[in-house]
Amino acid sequence: MAKESKQKPSRLGRGLSSLIGEVEASTPAKPEPGTGAAPAGVNEIAITSIRRNPSQPRRTFDEAALQELAESIRTKGILQAILVRPDPKDAGKYQIIAGERRWRAARLAGLESIPAVVRNVDELELLEVGIIENVQRADLNPIEEAEAYEALMSRFGRTQEGLASSVGKSRVHITNTLRLLQLPDAARAYVREGKVSAGHARAALGAPDPEAVIEMAAERGLSVREVEALVKGARDGGSLETRSAKPKAAEKDVDTEALEADLMRQLGLQVDIRHGQNGGELRIKYRDLEQLDDVCRRLTRRKT
Template identity: 85%
Template sequence: MANEPKQKPSRLGRGLSALIGEVEASTPAKPEPGTAPAANGVNELSIKDIRRNPDQPRRTFDDAALQELADSIRSKGVLQAILVRPDPKEPGKYQIIAGERRWRAARLAGLDSIPAVVRDLNELELLEVGIIENVQRADLNPIEEAEAYEALMNRFGRTQESLASSVGKSRVHITNTLRLLQLPEAARAYVRAGKVTAGHARAALGASDPEAVIEMAAERGLSVREVEALVKGAREGDGVASASTRSKAPEKDVDTEALEADLMRQLGLQVDIRHGKNGGELRIKYRDLEQLDDVCRRLTRRKP
């Protein structure tokens, strides 16, 4: 039986290191600036001829970290080439596939050119490699990561299984990350800014008002377990106050909020302490008689 010709392997899912690695292994040195771009090597391209990728999954760049990288580039140069493709709309120009942070820092450092590997990728490969690079380097915040996965699914018909294989994550991770897109935009902003984690956000999704829960978690510094307990206790009642109700309530001092958090951690239920000039009240929200019975046992338990 004759041997069948081998099918050309797809570059999808191999990651940035594979795409660049196969070039750097066969390229002895980068050419002088101004020479024609090599088809399979490191080129020195003019920074003004390079454009950012409008579909780049990463939207947030830390200014201080970017300035540190720019200072390092002034001292030691760009140590790793960026990955670009010919711009499909502007002949002679290039679009960044991976390495936008290095490109931005090089501009800050005042460089005129930057080492780059040129690859002729299609739209799907462009988006996927951008996601793979950022996910592998943990450069995306959870919302950016979720939006990138959604773009691959909606625009290119990718499934969760194929996404998991491409980016080196489990399907459960893909599913849980995509769930974050169920959050209202105001709640997503807390995740983007790093004020709460993806764990906080996923726990808040079980509440009738996730935005209120996430805002409370950010303001009070609640742990993920505390948010889970808060949502659990409020699931069948109005345990989490609406934004309008909270806006009318008097602000609580740090000590009161810390005491509330401690009690919630101990009881696993929502706790509200209201203190005034003539005393105050302690409210514990329970869902059913079993939870009430558990609180009573805790309160009446005698210490040895």
């Protein structure tokens, strides 16, 4: 087994603040608007001179959220400097250590430069900080997280215990996350896109055909427990199709259907009321964030 790297794991384990250190502690987070001046220790670097981190584990960025951040940057500026290192292969250029989302949004906002703290870090630190930043902020999807852990283990000889210490996760979490890499590529795509959870994916790994199970779970909205039951049945020799149907919903009484119809007229959205022995659920289905925002306004509107 490769030897565990000993390059400053304790510093990385404390997160990004230890890299930025005294700069953030002694200077304001935002330069004066319109002055073009950056706080001491922070450089204004041209957007075109900065490159994304090639080891950045995060591959997907929400375009709508980036546009919102870009609009905020247009009106308020950059509230926190990004962290970069000199590009080892291109003099005068920089690679992002942390803050790629801010850099992308700054480009969308039309900025020519961005405040940045420059730090000299090696390849191991570059990859670890990218993982730590995204894991702590829950920015990675489970597959990206698994691929990042695998890269640290294969490229730098990290053990699962070392990873757990560096990123602040349990050994069990690291092990369970790495198991997702056993999925075929088509099945991983469902997890990347958020169509099924990591729990669904881990449950599906026990099936003779995990990809078919995950596809079925996504299309039929199966719960993790339903996937577990489906996999158990498949292992026992049952047919995937005959065991995949969700249980039929109990028939609703006339009063419940009338209440659903009344709420649907008021909200203009699909409403589903489900009763149970210990209470029930009210489900309102919306198509997009605009509809959700409209429902929230209706529910929080004060009567005069």
